Amino acid sequence: MNRQWLYAKAPVGKITPDTFEWTETAIPVPRDGEALVRTRMLSLDPANRAWMMGKTYRDALAPGQVMSGFAVGEVVESKAAGLAKGDIVEGDWGWQDYAALPARRLYKRHTPAALELLIGPLSVTGLTAYFGLLDVGQPKAGDTVLVSAAAGAVGTMVGQIAKLAGCRVVGTAGGQEKCDWLVRELGFDAAVDYRAGGLRRALVSACPAGIDVYFDNTGGPVLDAALSLMNLRGRIVCCGNVSQYDVEKPAPGPMAVPGLVVTKRLRMEGFIVMDFYDRRAEAEARLAQWVADGRIKAVVDIIDGFEKAPEALIGLFEGRNRGKRAVRI
């Protein structure tokens, strides 16, 4: 049987178990040019929620469809050139045990690595951090880099890559425990609990020389505060807006836009990791080397059991994860 989680209905405000619906169907049969893939890891990402809100860089999710999401899997049968049984592949085939897909929708991993790394640190979230920080953010040694959702999948990687680039690194996260962990375990220079109140004052103290690069995973209050502390010609890497995804009514936009963008000559630039996939192999190799050398800790938060996918995603918006959250099947 092919177990599936369907996207059942659009959430009003927070996603709930009712957002999803369990179903079981037959294992699909691959046609010529297709491979049958068995899912091994499901990636849980804030973007999953954003796709429910309307058209983004992809069409909005439609109720009744298999819930979308990145996944890593193993080819169990292939009628596609270039793919063979046992190959490890990744793609966006959603929350199901099996999928039959044309080769162009599968990315074959050539370098052996643990599935826990392939679902995040050495794949989409690692690449998001890598290209977003280095290419969009253009940090220079000595810069102060702020990253929001710093204890998350992308944030943990951004902070560590920024340290390798010689920057002072400050993160925001929910709760003092996570903040302490960022400093102690991941080498952040400082971390600020955004839930503790006095956010701007805490950031002023954590960023005594202002902010040169803000890697924005959240939008919302951290973006507001960061804008007020950006240095001249600072760069804001617009990666996500997670503070506004799982809410009924989004907050107003940042008051400082466009005023401070003008007077401080800021650059705010959005990106999607796929825009950089022509340089994917290069970046994967560097990330893998950094992880192998112990220069970067790949932080993963693996939850066992396909049936737990909805609650694992709900927990992501409650800030229950550290690093990359994924479901192992």
Next chain:
Amino acid sequence: MNRQWLYAKAPVGKITPDTFEWTETAIPVPRDGEALVRTRMLSLDPANRAWMMGKTYRDALAPGQVMSGFAVGEVVESKAAGLAKGDIVEGDWGWQDYAALPARRLYKRHTPAALELLIGPLSVTGLTAYFGLLDVGQPKAGDTVLVSAAAGAVGTMVGQIAKLAGCRVVGTAGGQEKCDWLVRELGFDAAVDYRAGGLRRALVSACPAGIDVYFDNTGGPVLDAALSLMNLRGRIVCCGNVSQYDVEKPAPGPMAVPGLVVTKRLRMEGFIVMDFYDRRAEAEARLAQWVADGRIKAVVDIIDGFEKAPEALIGLFEGRNRGKRAVRI
């Protein structure tokens, strides 16, 4: 006597005649290294109002000081190397008949041109349009360029330079008469009256292929609407926020920031014309040539009489000007 307009007190909401105070004082005597300049033209700019709101790229105006502003003048006495009686210079010496200034605060114009052109189209506002559009906006032939406050000093130049760059050019302005004038006299492909209601729908119709470059002079509702119509990898040139300068309570920021910035991979970038002054001579020469060739119409709105400076600035925020507004003394 040296007539002066002082900045008397911070406005609450709109500027009024009471924002300024008339005074007369002695003509200053230049010291060694200084030149005495007689003001010939005073530039009126939305930025004058922004400087009253707090620190921007310069310190906030302080009540009691001579009102700041760009000006063009004539050297009437010089104790400064490189400056001689009769030289035409520009600088920021504010609203007064005379000022004694060190040479480094004066920019000497070498190319003869009418003072009406030197106060705007061939100087600060022309350069703002030139560098902002071409360097920050990076338009390509065939792109759709939207510019707000299109009938203003910067907007009239942006639109015409964008036409020279082979773009489809759409402007927003207040009132149908200005809109018709933009199309008929300045060669805009379309213009939208932002006061007429149905702004977004009108922009959809004026920009059937979406917007590639939005040159934002206004912030506010036009920025909101433009964000929703930007094409993938579009550029928003953040030049000004005039819709929010002359108000008591600024409107909330754009809801689409950072959400659409991410999903559309937009770049929003602020600039100040002075950032580009190392290339000033090159740009001035090109602008002068375009004006001389009749490829660009330099639109100026000259008001005679120093005593009229406050009402001329107030009128700027009421949209009474077309092109560059200045006071001739």
